[in-house]
Amino acid sequence: MRLWLAAAVFLGVAELAGAQTFTLRGPTGVETIDPGASSATVVVFTSTRCPISDGYNSRLKELFASYSAKGVRFLVVNANGNEPLAEVLAYRTSHTLPYPVYKDEDHTLADRLGARVTPEAYLLKRDGTVAYQGAIDDSPNQARVKQHSLQEAIDAVLAGQPVPRAETKAFGCTIKRTGSSTAR
Amino acid sequence: MTRRLLTVMAATGLLLAAAPAAKIPTLDETAYPRTVAEHKGKVVLVNFWATYCVPCRAEMPQLLKLQQKLKARGFDLVTISADEPEQEGQALQFIQKNSIPAPFYRKQAKNDDKFINGIDPKWSGELPASFLYDKTGKKVKSYFGEVNIASLERDIEKLL
Numbered sequence: 001m002r003l004w005l006a007a008a009v010f011l012g013v014a015e016l017a018g019a020q021t022f023t024l025r026g027p028t029g030v031e032t033i034d035p036g037a038s039s040a041t042v043v044v045f046t047s048t049r050c051p052i053s054d055g056y057n058s059r060l061k062e063l064f065a066s067y068s069a070k071g072v073r074f075l076v077v078n079a080n081g082n083e084p085l086a087e088v089l090a091y092r093t094s095h096t097l098p099y100p101v102y103k104d105e106d107h108t109l110a111d112r113l114g115a116r117v118t119p120e121a122y123l124l125k126r127d128g129t130v131a132y133q134g135a136i137d138d139s140p141n142q143a144r145v146k147q148h149s150l151q152e153a154i155d156a157v158l159a160g161q162p163v164p165r166a167e168t169k170a171f172g173c174t175i176k177r178t179g180s181s182t183a184r
Numbered sequence: 185m186t187r188r189l190l191t192v193m194a195a196t197g198l199l200l201a202a203a204p205a206a207k208i209p210t211l212d213e214t215a216y217p218r219t220v221a222e223h224k225g226k227v228v229l230v231n232f233w234a235t236y237c238v239p240c241r242a243e244m245p246q247l248l249k250l251q252q253k254l255k256a257r258g259f260d261l262v263t264i265s266a267d268e269p270e271q272e273g274q275a276l277q278f279i280q281k282n283s284i285p286a287p288f289y290r291k292q293a294k295n296d297d298k299f300i301n302g303i304d305p306k307w308s309g310e311l312p313a314s315f316l317y318d319k320t321g322k323k324v325k326s327y328f329g330e331v332n333i334a335s336l337e338r339d340i341e342k343l344l
Contacts, residue, residue, distance in 0.1 A: 051236040116308040174310040
């Protein structure tokens, strides 16, 4: 009985931890984001200075147009310590990005999710758990794309199905955290 | 006149200099372990870089200096460009401009996810990234992001 209670408490805590809200700085100030408020939440870490990240702007615009209408929230986040909010907002204007952009000050969200690359995507389910992490698709050159990994994951989550590939990797730029490289 | 000029250029090697540059040898994840194994008996650092990666370009001269300094004591540097085929010309230009010595390669990956995991499952694909191998060919350390050169030199010294 005690064991059952302990397990129930543990599961409850784990669920609560998964559903935790987080904060990001947007154009109007700090916003609290609740994944529970959307059918799914896409977080994409990008950079204003990384050409690989630049190359995904048009693909992100397409995804935003297709899925924000289906209740998916898009958070395009800059966690680079060397790219200030003013630069991020100016980049949004100069590249006519239709989605809001956010600053992850002190890379708190990037640390929480374990993000290290730009561009790198995370798909959060309503309960806050990560359904997918990694590449937006499998090639920086749009003409060579064969796997639309993020899109497939969004479709699966919206359909209540298991995500076909929960994690993929791609080359990109390092998220510039304060401090030096990570040796492992 | 043109023919005479071409003859003079050919004789002086100017035509050779203007000839299209050679390609960068390519390397996939299956050839990677063999490439590392070719350096057995030496300490080797494999550095992944790309022309679009500013910190990669910034750290390269320091890595080359380190290679020059420690080469005679048995340290090898292998560089692998993660550039796409479209950027091969730019990558080659960077290699030539910086006199990056062989062996240098460009990644050939049908699937970047598979390639990255084949090099190191802990690697997320961020650039630059470097991997240090001891004299037996065993990986002893992975560096994600720019390396601290002083710290890297200490790591290499321990293995020489």
